Amino acid sequence: xxxxxxxxxxxxxxxxxxxxxxxxxxxxxxxxxxxxxxxxxxxxxxxxxxxxxxxxxxxxxxxxxxxxxxxxxxxxxxxxxxxxxxxxxxxxxxxxxxxxxxxxxxxxxxxxxxxxxxxxxxxxxxxxxxxxxxxxxxxxxxxxxxxxxxxxxxxxxxxxxxxxxxxxxxxxxxxxxxxxxxxxxxxxxxxxxxxxxxxxxxxxxxxxxxxxxxxxxxxxxxxxxxxxxxxxxxxxxxxxxxxxxxxxxxxxxxxxxxxxxxxxxxxxxxxxxxxxxxxxxxxxxxxxxxxxxxxxxxxxxxxxxxxxxxxxxxxxxxxxxxxxxxxxxxxxxxxxxxxxxxxxxxxxxxxxxxxxxxxxxxxxxxxxxxxxxxxxxxxxxxxxxxxxxxxxxxxxxxxxxxxxxxxxxxxxxxxxxxxxxxxxxxxxxxxxxxxxxxxxxxxxxxxxxxxxxxxxxxxxxxxxxxxxxxxxxxxxxxxxxxxxxxxxxxxxxxx
Amino acid sequence: xxxxxxxxxxxxxxxxxxxxxxxxxxxxxxxxxxxxxxxxxxxxxxxxxxxxxxxxxxxxxxxxxxxxxxxxxxxxxxxxxxxxxxxxxxxxxxxxxxx
Numbered sequence: 211x212x213x214x215x216x217x218x219x220x221x222x223x224x225x226x227x228x229x230x231x232x233x234x235x236x237x238x239x240x241x242x243x244x245x246x247x248x249x250x251x252x253x254x255x256x257x258x259x260x261x262x263x264x265x266x267x268x269x270x271x272x273x274x275x276x277x278x279x280x281x282x283x284x285x286x287x288x289x290x291x292x293x294x295x296x297x298x299x300x301x302x303x304x305x306x307x308x309x310x311x312x313x314x315x316x317x318x319x320x321x322x323x324x325x326x327x328x329x330x331x332x333x334x335x336x337x338x339x340x341x342x343x344x345x346x347x348x349x350x351x352x353x354x355x356x357x358x359x360x361x362x363x364x365x366x367x368x369x370x371x372x373x374x375x376x377x378x379x380x381x382x383x384x385x386x387x388x389x390x391x392x393x394x395x396x397x398x399x400x401x402x403x404x405x406x407x408x409x410x411x412x413x414x415x416x417x418x419x420x421x422x423x424x425x426x427x428x429x430x431x432x433x434x435x436x437x438x439x440x441x442x443x444x445x446x447x448x449x450x451x452x453x454x455x456x457x458x459x460x461x462x463x464x465x466x467x468x469x470x471x472x473x474x475x476x477x478x479x480x481x482x483x484x485x486x487x488x489x490x491x492x493x494x495x496x497x498x499x500x501x502x503x504x505x506x507x508x509x510x511x512x513x514x515x516x517x518x519x520x521x522x523x524x525x526x527x528x529x530x531x532x533x534x535x536x537x538x539x540x541x542x543x544x545x546x547x548x549x550x551x552x553x554x555x556x557x558x559x560x561x562x563x564x565x566x567x568x569x570x571x572x573x574x575x576x577x578x579x580x581x582x583x584x585x586x587x588x589x590x591x592x593x594x595x596x597x598x599x600x601x602x603x604x605x606x607x608x609x610x611x612x613x614x615x616x617x618x619x620x621x622x623x624x625x626x627x628x629x630x631x632x633x634x635x636x637x638x639x640x641x642x643x644x645x646x647x648x649x650x651x652x653x654x655x656x657x658x659x660x661x662x663x664x665x666x667x668x669x670x671x672x673x674x675x676x677x678x679x680x681x682x683x684x685x686x687x688x689x690x691x692x693x694x695x696x697x698x699x700x701x702x703x704x705x
Numbered sequence: 706x707x708x709x710x711x712x713x714x715x716x717x718x719x720x721x722x723x724x725x726x727x728x729x730x731x732x733x734x735x736x737x738x739x740x741x742x743x744x745x746x747x748x749x750x751x752x753x754x755x756x757x758x759x760x761x762x763x764x765x766x767x768x769x770x771x772x773x774x775x776x777x778x779x780x781x782x783x784x785x786x787x788x789x790x791x792x793x794x795x796x797x798x799x800x801x802x803x804x
Contacts, residue, residue, distance in 0.1 A: 329787070435760075436759055466759070532749065541743050558789075563789035592743075610758055614751070
């Protein structure tokens with residue numbers, strides 16, 4: 211298969227070029243007006259997946275048959291009444307493979323769930339189906355979403371469509387690369403410490419981590435339950451708003467989902483924007499955090515801030531004085547919660563079971579030892595350690611106190627400004643294999659993203675024009691709890 | 706952090722994971738390095754801060770629990786459909802009680 215280096219885009223003149231070039235909003239409009247058909251759109255994407263997935267490794271499972279059936283149903287609904295057919299009628303969506311789909315294999319990219327066929331849909335999947343979306347398949351990730359490069363997938367790594375020698379970021383690398391390479395117009399990811407924002411940044415697409423509780427976690431395979439959020443990975447922020455209109459809202463199946471009514475994200479995006487005050491944490495742009503961002507990242511962020519200033523925003527210096535402790539707190543809390551959540555994989559109710567166990571204990575141990583990859587085991591070990599007698603106070607409780615300290619930092623900053631802006635990750639996309647030997651180096655990819663998860667605030671990764679290296683660059687915007695509309699509005703000033 | 710190999714073996718035991726001698730050899734130094742990094746929190750005085758265990762601060766959490774009403778759940782057949790081994794509507798596991 212011959213391929214251009216920079217993307218999976220088809221050669222110009224391809225009959226489906228039009229369909230693949232449209233954003234989700236444009237697709238929805240054209241489907242409603244009858245300019246294109248749901249089945250035609252579905253086929254164009256399935257063809258694109260057939261051509262490029264082997265090379266890019268975006269999808270773990272492609273559901274051709276299911277997608278065609280959903281497209282047929284969407285076409286019927288659209289022909290009856292285009293405006294009652296659902297907000298995403300006929301729009302294809304890719305779903306990260308740690309979100310369960312009824313009857314469709316869901317692995318979390320782990321061998322321990324290699325044969326798992328969920329008996330129910332995650333609430334976000336139910337919402338997508340109700341809105342008429344066409345689910346193309348399940349995207350690759352770091353095993354159980356533990357990683358920042360998608361190299362921890364137990365199946366195969368995903369490659370960055372902008373440079374195949376580089377990672378797409380992680381853990382939602384399959385979703386971000388699929389959207390960037392036009393293997394899907396939009397995708398779902400999950401973000402526990404940056405897993406939506408960092409791959410979106412590495413692949414040049416938009417990624418939103420909503421406020422904790424804004425989107426139901428029911429059916430998201432649990433990693434860090436007090437940190438996990440599902441969110442959209444899209445080509446632009448209008449598409450992110452469209453997806454949020456479908457995904458957000460209270461769910462009785464998730465006790466942590468918020469009862470606050472979900473706003474009209476798309477409607478609010480069209481509203482006039484008042485000039486915003488945007489704070490730039492001096493700890494993020496200086497050299498305080500591990501030497502500071504790479505010069506190319508720093509320059510791109512500064513240029514984006516200048517652009518926002520030219521659009522009437524006021525850029526202010528703010529302080530998040532305890533930022534340097536966030537990564538340590540995160541790598542205590544997330545593994546602690548993971549070690550508990552992952553005890554359920556024991557070979558009894560689903561997934562792998564080791565052959566010929568001597569007894570129950572032997573079955574648990576050999577199943578888990580064979581089924582989990584090295585990074586997952588490392589996090590279970592770390593989590594078990596920080597929760598163990600004699601260490602729980604010094605590590606887990608201390609990390610929980612640190613979350614409060616970080617929250618107070620944000621409270622003070624948000625008393626001064628509407629939004630906070632900075633880098634998403636310290637560097638652009640790195641090379642495959644570059645950080646696999648040293649886990650802590652990989653963990654440092656998350657220094658600017660974990661604070662949003664530890665405190666529950668929403669955050670957005672917005673693509674910026676590429677710098678001298680030609681690799682995608684991004685700006686991170688963060689807002690107070692439940693202020694997603696502010697994030698999306700300000701991001702539009704950049705594009 | 707000076708964690709002994711024996712302590713790491715104990716953590717593996719609690720985690721229901723097995724490491725071979727060679728794997729342990731490789732694992733322990735890396736594990737110690739990570740513990741050094743997360744021990745960074747020792748420098749922070751957070752005594753005055755209430756621990757935050759939830760994803761949101763208390764005032765943002767939805768307080769009310771749902772009504773205690775029966776709602777549809779998975780059928781027994783669905784619940785067993787992914788079981789590695791099932792027998793007569795139950796999960797089957799190796800013998801637990803010695804005869």
